[in-house]
Amino acid sequence: MSKEKEMTEIINMEEIIFNIDEEKVGQRIDKYLSEAIEGKSRSFIQGLIDDENVNVNDKKIKSNYKLRKNDVITVKLKEPEELNVLPEKMDLDIVYEDSDVIIINKSKGVVVHPAPGNYTGTLVNGILHHCTDLSGINGVIRPGIVHRIDKDTSGILVIAKNDDAHNSLAVQFKDHSIKREYYALVEGRFSTLEGTVDKPISRDKKDRIKMAINSDGKRAVTHYEVLEQYDKGVSLIKCTLETGRTHQIRVHMASIGHPLVGDLVYGYKRQKFNIEGQALHAKTLGFIHPRTKEYMEFTSELPKYFEELLDKLRK
Secondary structure, rough: OOOOHHHEEEEEEOOOEOOOOOOOOOOOOHHHHHHOOOOOHHHHHHHHHHHOEEEEOOOOOOOOOEOOOEEEEEEEEOOOOOOOOEEEEEEEOEEEEOEEEEEEEEEEOOOOOEEOOOOOOOOHHHHHHHOOOOOOOOOOOOOOOOOOOOOOOOOEEEEEEEEHHHHHHHHHHHHHOOOOEEEEEEEEEOOOOOEEEEEEEOOOOOOOOOOOOOOOOOOOOEEEEEEOOOOOOOOEEEEEEEEOOOHHHHHHHHHOOEEEEEOOOOOOOOOOOOOOOEEEEEEEEEEEOOOOOEEEEOOOOOOOOHHHHHHHHHH
16 A cells, blocks of 8 residues: 555644555554655654654553554654844854754853743854755744753763754663763762762642752752862862753752752852852763764863863862
């Protein structure tokens, strides 16, 4: 049966419905749909399935589902919205780039993506000037963005240049196989040189702008290692993320009595050092390349302000 005959209905170019005959029985659904829908790869289809945009007989399924006779598959293909964010020329610190990904070393003070009412001066504005064909990847105001780091956090960030790369990286972030290491300067000294914080995080129930430790939150795991301790009662630590919740390191370290230096949201209101925002740097990022399937790892040196602060502490 031809693809045209298998496809029984198209609704507003957004919802596609397939009926399965005997020829396709036993085939994996992701493989079938990647062949049935022109221009959509298997990893793109897997992303649709993960986002629950593919149903079989009105039920959710997984990518390894094997087709049965008379199955009715519904696929939701949302058309990319028109991008409202304008490209802006920006001095980007590009660590690596190929046809699938861009690795950026983000500066402290730069917002990653726009928010309603604030569509300029972000990393996305600069990326859109550098790479002009990202408008349909991951929505209107977050084109190409797979993950983000806070405005006052510096360091390594990966950006996807096409749907396949975005879906592949999103799966790796979702299953926690991405390597993410951060350096943080925190208040206090430690009695043990390594540890793990395993506490669930969700929105603060009293202050919705903040995150907090909540029993009904999503599981969050941060492993830390003490690298240096200083006489002024602060310590340099390396944090390895097992999960990636919003403000995870900041919330976790504050919860064990070691808030980040410079963090006025989760830390002390009176700070020892004159810095803008938390002393946190995304130092290492490792992942499987979406196309080559080879492991890649990128490391960023600590920014100047961070190094200068450490030099003062070491004297």
